[in-house]
Amino acid sequence: MITIVGGGLAGSEAAWQAAECDVPVTLHEMRPVRPTVVHKTDRLAELVCSNSFRGDKLDNAVGLLKEEMRRLGSLVMRAAEASRVPAGAALAVDRERFAETITRAITKHPRITVTRQEVTAIPDSSERAPVIIATGPLTSDPLSAAIAVLVGERYLYFYDAISPIVLAETIDRSRVFRASRWGRSLGPKSDVRGAECDVRRTERGDVVPAERVRGAGAPGLDNDGQGDYLNCPLTLDEYDRFYNALVTAESATVHDFDKERFFEGCLPIEVMAHRGRDTLRFGPMKPVGLVDPRTGREPYAAVQLRQDNLAGDHFSLVGFQTQIKWGEQARVLRLIPGLEQAEFVRFGMVHRNTYVNGPSVLDETWQVRARPTLFFAGQMSGVEGYVESAASGLIAGLNAAALARGEAIAPPPRTTAIGALAYYVAHANPAHYEPSNITFGIIPPLPHAPRGKKLRNQALSDRALADLDGWMRSRTLVHQ
Ligand SMILES: Cc1cc2nc3c(=O)[nH]c(=O)nc-3n(C[C@H](O)[C@H](O)[C@H](O)COP(=O)(O)OP(=O)(O)OC[C@H]3O[C@@H](n4cnc5c(N)ncnc54)[C@H](O)[C@@H]3O)c2cc1C
Numbered sequence: 001m002i003t004i005v006g007g008g009l010a011g012s013e014a015a016w017q018a019a020e021c022d023v024p025v026t027l028h029e030m031r032p033v034r035p036t037v038v039h040k041t042d043r044l045a046e047l048v049c050s051n052s053f054r055g056d057k058l059d060n061a062v063g064l065l066k067e068e069m070r071r072l073g074s075l076v077m078r079a080a081e082a083s084r085v086p087a088g089a090a091l092a093v094d095r096e097r098f099a100e101t102i103t104r105a106i107t108k109h110p111r112i113t114v115t116r117q118e119v120t121a122i123p124d125s126s127e128r129a130p131v132i133i134a135t136g137p138l139t140s141d142p143l144s145a146a147i148a149v150l151v152g153e154r155y156l157y158f159y160d161a162i163s164p165i166v167l168a169e170t171i172d173r174s175r176v177f178r179a180s181r182w183g184r185s186l187g188p189k190s191d192v193r194g195a196e197c198d199v200r201r202t203e204r205g206d207v208v209p210a211e212r213v214r215g216a217g218a219p220g221l222d223n224d225g226q227g228d229y230l231n232c233p234l235t236l237d238e239y240d241r242f243y244n245a246l247v248t249a250e251s252a253t254v255h256d257f258d259k260e261r262f263f264e265g266c267l268p269i270e271v272m273a274h275r276g277r278d279t280l281r282f283g284p285m286k287p288v289g290l291v292d293p294r295t296g297r298e299p300y301a302a303v304q305l306r307q308d309n310l311a312g313d314h315f316s317l318v319g320f321q322t323q324i325k326w327g328e329q330a331r332v333l334r335l336i337p338g339l340e341q342a343e344f345v346r347f348g349m350v351h352r353n354t355y356v357n358g359p360s361v362l363d364e365t366w367q368v369r370a371r372p373t374l375f376f377a378g379q380m381s382g383v384e385g386y387v388e389s390a391a392s393g394l395i396a397g398l399n400a401a402a403l404a405r406g407e408a409i410a411p412p413p414r415t416t417a418i419g420a421l422a423y424y425v426a427h428a429n430p431a432h433y434e435p436s437n438i439t440f441g442i443i444p445p446l447p448h449a450p451r452g453k454k455l456r457n458q459a460l461s462d463r464a465l466a467d468l469d470g471w472m473r474s475r476t477l478v479h480q
Helices: 008-018 060-070 075-082 095-108 141-151 236-248 269-275 327-331 386-406 418-428 453-474
Strands: 002-005 025-029 050-057 090-093 111-118 131-133 156-162 163-168 195-200 229-234 301-307 314-317 344-346 351-356 371-376
Touching: 002 008, 002 386, 008 025, 008 075, 008 095, 008 111, 008 386, 050 060, 050 386, 060 075, 060 386, 060 418, 060 453, 075 090, 075 095, 075 301, 075 386, 090 095, 095 111, 131 386, 156 344, 229 236, 236 327, 327 344, 386 418, 418 453
Parallel strands: 002 025, 002 131, 025 111, 131 371
Antiparallel strands: 050 090, 156 195, 156 351, 163 314, 163 344, 229 301, 301 314
């Protein structure tokens, strides 16, 4: 019998994997009894921000990780395929259908019992009854406090900044054009989490209160070109106006942009803007590879909008994570051509995020070193991102099931993406630990790598998949 706390991406995947190994599971999820500040439903595996699982090709690392998860029988990957929406070479999903598919699969599984309750202390665990904590970045306060006592680590709070979403019918189609960058599907270099990011500080910050802004719908002409994105082109004057409004807008939490310590991979737009007038034009507003069909030229700058649900009635502003006050956001973002009348379904915001210092606390099996009958999985375990969270849940679920059945636990080879992620979490430098997305950089290099990044990455993927297959055969995992 396994107890899992938290029915998010990691907890749901862990429950599925363990139950598929014939081990009974009790999954405790606190919603809807106790909500979080960002979840909106009572569904399991609700995606709280971007609807993208990022790149889906084998020459990028997250594409490899997803393929490994598919081979391991991942429920999250199966649900993602079943709710896929157009997003070039990325895997993006209709968030409602996705969460609904997972919820149905988990609640109907004969060996999984779901209880809706907040767990306030770490449950007792033993070899026959291991526990997995997968309560995510918004772990409730009493449990956070209990975990802090257990791991003996000073907690790090960091702040996630998420992008706004607008209602499609309020986008002025006469001012935007449909296109993918370079006229083709997303390539590996675009394999970034478009609609959210992480910024980090050492203290807890305030969460912005909910608020909706109403705007009139804008009918307009439909620009019916090819491509997965709606692009809002800006002239030099329009960019200047937007830039000036952005750098003078009031921020919800941050007042001194020089002193804030942010995660460089994904900065709030106002922080980027404060670094220089053109910083945004080399970041989320870069126009390269986008030709405006009305002028036949690249615009001076561009904002990309990506479809956020299957119905196509929500679009998120790609890379536009922000912590500007919500009223101010509406004013500033409506300076973007095409968004003058935009109605915001969700504003960008900043919130608390919690994780343990993986290398100090965990083994590469996702077991707590000091208490091996306890596992951490998901964002709480010190990984970063939807796919990585689900991947850690997958292996934690398999390993907890092995422990409960009295079998040996063997982590996947380090040459696989899923094994490399676990290795990173357990062995990175604890002094400078940062949760990581999967990258080829944390997978050991090939002894004789082909020249060229694409070929090299493909070769790393080939080796990873061969090694994963060997590992699965050795464990008689036959999900394929
Ligand atoms: C606002 C926000 C935006 C994000 N945006 C993105 C993004 O766009 N892309 C991306 O890849 N990653 C994003 N992340 C990171 C994202 O949370 C993780 O990638 C992923 O959801 C983590 O999965 P998880 O299973 O660890 O946690 P979650 O999916 O959050 O699941 C944890 C579950 O545990 C439950 N829970 C918490 N405490 C308790 C308790 N005491 N008892 C019982 N249940 C409890 C919660 O209700 C929740 O359902 C974002 C995170 C946040 C907070």
